[in-house]
Amino acid sequence: MSSPAATNVAGRLVAGLAGLVLFAFVLSLALGPAGFGFGPAGEAGSLIFWEIRLPRALLGMLVGATLGLSGSALQGYLRNPLAEPSLIGISGGAALGAVLTIHLGIAQTLALALPIGGLLGAAIAMLGVVALAGIRGGPITLILAGLAVSATATALISLALNLSQNPFASIEMVYWMMGSLADRSLTQVWLSGPLMLVGMGLLLLVGRALDALTLGEDAAVSLGIDARRTRLAIVAGTALSVGAATAVTGIIGFVGLLVPHALRPLIGHRPGLLLPASLFGGAILVLSADIALRLIQPWADVRIGVLTALFGAPFFIWLVLKTRSELAP
């Protein structure tokens, strides 16, 4: 698999994926309820293009890339096929952090508080899961730990919304539980974009370490991999990227699960190459899901998190069945 020819093929695949991202991005800019094209003529048109469609497409691309990449990094690092930011509670933790900054009023006085709250929540959730399951916990322990963290986050989000006596608490619950890209603004892109980029940068750096880890821990250390630094990069990178993404879009599930599994047969078990491929794959998945929503039923108000869950959940079932021999006692 690691012959130069295979690497070449995989490299071309990654380049092809990048091209598809660009295509989906442009298509996303051209689509909307106001009609196909880059906004109608006149001032309203440029407003629609720059203030409504551009932030939506940018966030779709960045959030998708974040989710795909972090899913791939978590699967590689935890060497667990079921690892994924929303399944193991990291997205839930991020949503809780964001909800707290909003309802304690910190987000109103300090704009950056929102994504920072998100990333702190994500980091705490991530550390919680790792502490509960242990670094080399089996798939079941990891899922259970994730379930515990995720349930805690959901409970605390509900509590925060209940206590705030927010008349829109139910609408906002939906907002956090089923992510959406609708009517986001460039403000939110500026808030979360840089943090997502830094987080993704950190995650891409661990590619070599993940490659080495496939040979086993000892071999990795002998190859000069610093286990502590790798761990720090994974935790910080996931927290930064998933935390910032969730803070502005809510939880968009299953992307991090689907993408690496879909690409692994094409790339092979080489986390180092799978990371950039998943980054582009995630962006393609979220952008095209968002495009599909606008094409199928612009009025039905189906949320993107619902769509990814509709595809992701059956896939998850299939994955559980596939790994059943491993999961069985």
Next chain:
Amino acid sequence: MGLVVVGPNRARKRGGKTLQRWLTVGPRKGVRVSARLGLLLAVVLAAAAPARAEPPRRIVSLDLCTDQLLIELAPPERIAAVTHLAADASVSAIPQKAKGIPITHGAAEDVLGYDPDLILAGPFGVSSTVTLLRRLNRNVVIVPLAQDLDGVRASIRAVAIAIDEPTRGEAMLKAFDQRLTSLSRPHDGAAPTAIVYQVGGIVSASGSLADAALSASGFHNLARDYPLSRSGQVPLELLVASPPDLLVLAAARTAYRTTAADNLRHPALDNLRRTHASLELPWQLWLCGTPHIVDAIERLSTARERLRAAPR
């Protein structure tokens, strides 16, 4: 505070806040005891007298809309409890008038603590409580949701009859209709368009009170042109592409500490408000079928006059 005097047992049973309120604002002990004796006497007399329909004296309301009608129609001493929403200035049209009235959280046990002889409820959200209370032979009146101005009249009438205050009800109806007719009539020609744009991009379409208020003030509700019934969500993009003559917002954009309201802080919406007419119309006025909907209609009519005087 007479209602507290009537229910000293409840005050003790409920403890906590009610007891505290009782201790701080309640009358002296002697008065309380004599009131209890008076109540006992009344009960004995009622039992002895031939059955006669007494007007309800311990009324509990379980819905923001019935809360407001009850407070404005019934003498305070006959109101046992209303929801916490009645005193909440962010949703209630009459938070001041609701101050000091005991609060029920709507659970059957809590409601029974007030030993109500009439329970007012809305059609949504409390159906299991209502079923339970009826099983326990409590008198529950469900006031239907007002969807237009006739619905407002029907709600006023329903509450007035249920609480046995027909005269007050008729007076309220008369004042309501007088205010409506005194407003300036819509002019001939094409009606200007308007839309009520809310948190999460929700708009009020036909079959809603906000729509009725728009019609009554001579506007064409733009939401009627969208494939929505009663309410639904409209993409901001569509609003920018074909804006209404008047953009109606349910509150100031800073009023919500919630992410669901991010659409109200969107730069594209700010721009729309700079280039087009807009109006902040507190939803407290049109959330419920109360006479306060006339305030909303009044503000909308003024806005329509202004549009006509200076068309954009």
